[in-house]
Amino acid sequence: MPRERKYANDRAPKLEEIKRISDYSDRRVRSILYTMVSSGMRLGAWDYLKLKDVRPIVRDNKIIAAKIIIYSDEEDEYFSFITPEAFHSLDTDEIS
Numbered sequence: 273m274p275r276e277r278k279y280a281n282d283r284a285p286k287l288e289e290i291k292r293i294s295d296y297s298d299r300r301v302r303s304i305l306y307t308m309v310s311s312g313m314r315l316g317a318w319d320y321l322k323l324k325d326v327r328p329i330v331r332d333n334k335i336i337a338a339k340i341i342i343y344s345d346e347e348d349e350y351f352s353f354i355t356p357e358a359f360h361s362l363d364t365d366e367i368s
Contacts, residue, residue: 290305306361307358320343320344322344325341326339326354
């Protein structure tokens with residue numbers, strides 16, 4: 273019987289990898305990349321994400337971050353935060 277691992281078999285992307293992927297011309301890929309890197313969410317969480325689950329945090333009339341509810345309405349629900357760049361990349365005006 274193999275020994276139990278106490279860690280996942282994945283890692284955070286390196287800065288070089290993030291830059292290389294963000295150079296890809298499709299804005300949708302950048303939105304996904306920025307959101308996943310800044311929030312730490314996994315790929316499967318996109319199946320549960322709704323636009324109402326992303327709420328901007330505004331200070332002095334400027335968006336400084338956004339709160340994102342991951343797996344909303346599920347037993348495993350939790351929240352995280354994303355950068356202003358990630359929030360703006362999710363803006364529907366930019367994607368469409």
